[in-house]
Amino acid sequence: MESYILEMRNISKEFPGVKALDNVNFKVKKGEIHCLVGENGAGKSTLMKVLSGVYPYGTYEGDILIDGIVQKYSGIADSERAGIAIIYQELALVPEMTVYDNIFLGHEITKGISIDENETIQKANEVLRKVGLKVNPSTKIKDLGVGSQQLIEIAKALSKNVKILILDEPTAALNEIDSQNLLNLIRELKKQGVTSIMISHKLKEVISIADTITVLRDGKTICSMDATANQITENEIIKHMVGREIDNIYPKRSNVKMGDVTLEIKNWNVFDPNVGRQILHNINLKVRKGEIVGISGLVGAGRTELAMSIFGNTRGYKINGELYVNGKKQFFTHPRYALEAGLAYVTEDRKGDGLILIQDIKRNISLANLKKISKFGVINENEEIRIANDYKRSMNIKAPSVEQIVGNLSGGNQQKVSLCKSLFVFPNILILDEPTRGIDVGAKYEIYTIMNRLVEEGMSIIMISSDLLEVIGMSDRIYVMAEGRVTGEIDAKDASEHRIMEMATI
Amino acid sequence: MSVFEELRHLLKKNIREYGMYIALAVIIIAFGIMTDGLFVSARNISTLLNQTGYIMVLAVGMTIIIVCKHIDLSVGFLAGFTGAVAAILMTKHGVSEWLVIPIVMVFGLLVGLLNGFMVGKLGIPSYVVSLAGMFIWRGLLLLVTQETGTIIVPNKGFNAIGNGFIPDIVPDSDVHILTLIIGVAGIAIFIINSVRSRQNKIKYQFEVLSMPLFVIKLVFISIIIGGITWILASYNGLSWTVVICLAVVMIYHFITQRTSLGRHIYAVGGNDSAAQLAGINVRKITYIIFGSMSMLAAVSGILFTSRLQSATTTAGTLFELDAIASAFVGGASANGGVGKVTGSIVGALVMSALTNGMNLMGVDISYQYAIRGAVLILAVFFDVQTRKRGK
Numbered sequence: 001m002e003s004y005i006l007e008m009r010n011i012s013k014e015f016p017g018v019k020a021l022d023n024v025n026f027k028v029k030k031g032e033i034h035c036l037v038g039e040n041g042a043g044k045s046t047l048m049k050v051l052s053g054v055y056p057y058g059t060y061e062g063d064i065l066i067d068g069i070v071q072k073y074s075g076i077a078d079s080e081r082a083g084i085a086i087i088y089q090e091l092a093l094v095p096e097m098t099v100y101d102n103i104f105l106g107h108e109i110t111k112g113i114s115i116d117e118n119e120t121i122q123k124a125n126e127v128l129r130k131v132g133l134k135v136n137p138s139t140k141i142k143d144l145g146v147g148s149q150q151l152i153e154i155a156k157a158l159s160k161n162v163k164i165l166i167l168d169e170p171t172a173a174l175n176e177i178d179s180q181n182l183l184n185l186i187r188e189l190k191k192q193g194v195t196s197i198m199i200s201h202k203l204k205e206v207i208s209i210a211d212t213i214t215v216l217r218d219g220k221t222i223c224s225m226d227a228t229a230n231q232i233t234e235n236e237i238i239k240h241m242v243g244r245e246i247d248n249i250y251p252k253r254s255n256v257k258m259g260d261v262t263l264e265i266k267n268w269n270v271f272d273p274n275v276g277r278q279i280l281h282n283i284n285l286k287v288r289k290g291e292i293v294g295i296s297g298l299v300g301a302g303r304t305e306l307a308m309s310i311f312g313n314t315r316g317y318k319i320n321g322e323l324y325v326n327g328k329k330q331f332f333t334h335p336r337y338a339l340e341a342g343l344a345y346v347t348e349d350r351k352g353d354g355l356i357l358i359q360d361i362k363r364n365i366s367l368a369n370l371k372k373i374s375k376f377g378v379i380n381e382n383e384e385i386r387i388a389n390d391y392k393r394s395m396n397i398k399a400p401s402v403e404q405i406v407g408n409l410s411g412g413n414q415q416k417v418s419l420c421k422s423l424f425v426f427p428n429i430l431i432l433d434e435p436t437r438g439i440d441v442g443a444k445y446e447i448y449t450i451m452n453r454l455v456e457e458g459m460s461i462i463m464i465s466s467d468l469l470e471v472i473g474m475s476d477r478i479y480v481m482a483e484g485r486v487t488g489e490i491d492a493k494d495a496s497e498h499r500i501m502e503m504a505t506i
Numbered sequence: 507m508s509v510f511e512e513l514r515h516l517l518k519k520n521i522r523e524y525g526m527y528i529a530l531a532v533i534i535i536a537f538g539i540m541t542d543g544l545f546v547s548a549r550n551i552s553t554l555l556n557q558t559g560y561i562m563v564l565a566v567g568m569t570i571i572i573v574c575k576h577i578d579l580s581v582g583f584l585a586g587f588t589g590a591v592a593a594i595l596m597t598k599h600g601v602s603e604w605l606v607i608p609i610v611m612v613f614g615l616l617v618g619l620l621n622g623f624m625v626g627k628l629g630i631p632s633y634v635v636s637l638a639g640m641f642i643w644r645g646l647l648l649l650v651t652q653e654t655g656t657i658i659v660p661n662k663g664f665n666a667i668g669n670g671f672i673p674d675i676v677p678d679s680d681v682h683i684l685t686l687i688i689g690v691a692g693i694a695i696f697i698i699n700s701v702r703s704r705q706n707k708i709k710y711q712f713e714v715l716s717m718p719l720f721v722i723k724l725v726f727i728s729i730i731i732g733g734i735t736w737i738l739a740s741y742n743g744l745s746w747t748v749v750i751c752l753a754v755v756m757i758y759h760f761i762t763q764r765t766s767l768g769r770h771i772y773a774v775g776g777n778d779s780a781a782q783l784a785g786i787n788v789r790k791i792t793y794i795i796f797g798s799m800s801m802l803a804a805v806s807g808i809l810f811t812s813r814l815q816s817a818t819t820t821a822g823t824l825f826e827l828d829a830i831a832s833a834f835v836g837g838a839s840a841n842g843g844v845g846k847v848t849g850s851i852v853g854a855l856v857m858s859a860l861t862n863g864m865n866l867m868g869v870d871i872s873y874q875y876a877i878r879g880a881v882l883i884l885a886v887f888f889d890v891q892t893r894k895r896g897k
Binding site: 311312314334335336338339340345347352353354355356357358359363366367368370371374377378379381382383385386421425 | 706707709710712764765766767769770772773776777779780781782783784785786787843844
């Protein structure tokens with residue numbers, strides 16, 4: 001019989017009104033890489049929270065067994081002692097503290113009552129070597145990129161003698177190269193005997209790395225597939241995830257006739273006084289009516305910075321260049337002027353600067369265009385509810401009502417609200433920054449369908465995306481950026497992942 | 507769904523908001539019993555409202571400051587200083603009180619805009635800006651009053667603001683007729699507004715309260731307004747302080763709950779970068795909230811000076827903390843984006859009802875502070891708990 005390092009038996013967990021987990025069985029073999037997939041809201045995160053003691057023993061039904069012994073955690077500290085370490089999507093590092101302080105945060109190495117700094121640094125160097133990160137341990141976290149920060153989280157876990165490493169969407173915020181490094185590291189750790197559980201939406205990654213794949217749907221275990229023996233395809237996984245087949249991830253759009261150029265930038269140079277250097281060099285770019293233009297490139301290539309510099313320059317850049325919107329020369333000093341000119345921007349960070357999480361759906365949707373629903377500055381709240389209901393229906397936002405607080409919605413539904421907010425200003429040029437990041441296959445498909453509908457109605461869309469297949473699948477034309485420059489422009493018909501990566505890594 | 511079930515559902519949904527009203531009612535009833543009715547006597551209720559006036563006005567302004575994740579510690583001594591300036595202008599320079607009031611209000615507004623500039627444009631934390639302001643206004647208050655000490659204000663018109671009552675149309679009647687008329691008019695306006703809003707909702711085919719519950723709600727609130735009116739009318743009627751406070755509350759309630767400006771304030775408090783990307787001028791909002799705050803501090807200074815009929819060297823001490831406590835008791839959140847001016851008014855009433863009731867019972871001042879502190883913690887704890895459960 002095979003030995004399971006971890007068994008979760010008949011786990012059920014209820015929240016008021018929702019059964020988040022329904023008799024889930026989850027078994028992990030010693031030393032394997034086990035991927036957990038499922039749509040948002042399928043119960044992956046809840047399951048991992050049960051495992052890591054966030055939901056203590058007694059608040060769920062069922063048993064957790066580690067090496068065959070039933071575990072009863074009363075908190076995270078207990079599960080850590082048992083050798084479980086969880087790395088969340090949102091990194092839990094203290095930006096103002098050094099790398100070594102962060103690694104040993106909570107289990108500091110002391111001599112007497114004072115911290116043994118030399119020993120700490122030496123131990124930090126050891127674990128940093130294990131994760132293959134070459135940084136000075138005295139560097140502050142805030143001076144490192146997300147990729148390095150992710151590795152430090154893993155180093156932190158390793159310093160606690162981890163047996164089971166849980167990674168929640170570890171590559172969501174990473175570029176291709178950092179992602180590959182991270183996946184290689186997980187493989188390396190496997191050789192050293194560490195068992196990993198990885199939650200991911202990126203099915204390519206899952207297939208390339210997993211020994212076993214478990215699919216959750218609606219709080220139930222759908223299946224557990226052995227990926228070492230059989231070749232599993234993306235389609236198979238998707239079928240299990242959504243319960244039906246999606247034959248084409250990128251919906252076809254009818255032949256849209258393209259019109260005039262709606263947005264154009266010429267010789268766009270941007271200097272960022274905060275970092276003291278030029279971040280965009282001589283960018284030339286244009287979009288036509290009815291066209292989806294993709295902007296691809298690695299994280300840090302300057303794509304979001306480009307969008308922000310066009311859309312009202314909220315970061316205080318110094319800009320030199322020409323911007324034409326709907327044939328008129330423009331320069332926006334605040335987002336409201338950009339909105340007035342027919343531009344809208346859907347941010348990549350919907351929680352950080354897209355939505356007001358403590359407010360409800362209707363207030364988020366109406367925020368950027370209150371003028372539309374008010375008279376002499378007084379808001380017609382009935383009209384607001386009606387409009388929000390219309391959007392809720394047409395965008396298929398899943399919520400009990402438009403009075404639902406946005407912070408309680410799933411990622412895909414939040415993204416739809418964020419999109420609605422931008423659409424309610426009735427733009428003719430829409431900039432979408434990572435429109436499908438961290439949302440599930442079903443919601444992605446819906447967003448793509450909406451995008452198609454919008455260009456068919458005559459909108460211009462600029463889509464910034466790190467997902468190469470998405471850029472190729474959805475765009476008409478693609479600009480590739482690297483290090484603040486446009487390094488290539490290709491027709492989507494001629495594009496391939498390989499060609500884009502070549503241009504993106506100059 | 508039966509009326510009873512609907513009522514339970516309604517209470518459950520709004521427990522956070524209703525909680526404060528219930529707490530206030532409990533306090534009033536408890537003190538009423540413990541003081542053998544003295545607490546709820548017409549005279550005492552009238553005094554209680556007049557005493558709370560200058561804090562209520564500050565609490566209104568402080569609410570929107572806290573909603574935007576700021577704080578203003580300078581308003582206490584600013585109120586003291588503007589009160590002293592008003593007194594000096596009237597006594598030494600013979601300026602009419604009707605001119606003095608707008609002058610100090612404009613002065614307050616300018617001071618607030620300067621605060622807004624330092625917070626919004628220069629990026630100095632509001633905590634620091636207003637702490638500095640607290641020192642500065644305290645110093646200036648001492649400076650202008652140290653020669654003369656307490657400045658007695660002889661102007662009858664000015665002193666009526668804090669002590670006087672609105673005139674009656676029927677002289678020498680047992681009850682204050684004009685107050686009754688205003689109360690009845692208030693009830694009528696409330697009912698008409700509620701009915702109209704309900705009809706509007708029905709026109710949009712939205713869910714509304716069932717007819718019986720709607721009527722119960724109307725009757726209940728009408729009784730409360732009527733009761734307060736009757737209590738006040740059987741004494742001296744509405745005081746000018748209450749009139750001013752009502753006006754301030756109604757204006758601010760309307761602005762924060764019904765207008766775009768109000769939405770912008772809550773948006774900035776909820777997530778300022780999202781607000782900015784939605785085209786909202788965050789800096790402008792900062793100017794507005796600080797401007798309004800200091801202007802209300804001037805109003806508060808006028809109310810207080812008028813109530814004492816004099817400006818003193820220590821006027822305004824700890825007003826800012828009473829206002830902040832009122833806002834927190836009234837449901838404002840230190841994390842921003844949450845809080846209503848009506849809540850803060852109830853908070854202010856809870857705090858001053860406690861003081862007043864304990865005074866009547868002869869509780870020692872040292873215990874009073876401790877008890878008020880405990881109530882502040884309890885109120886915020888209740889708030890945090892209900893919010894958690896909401897998630």
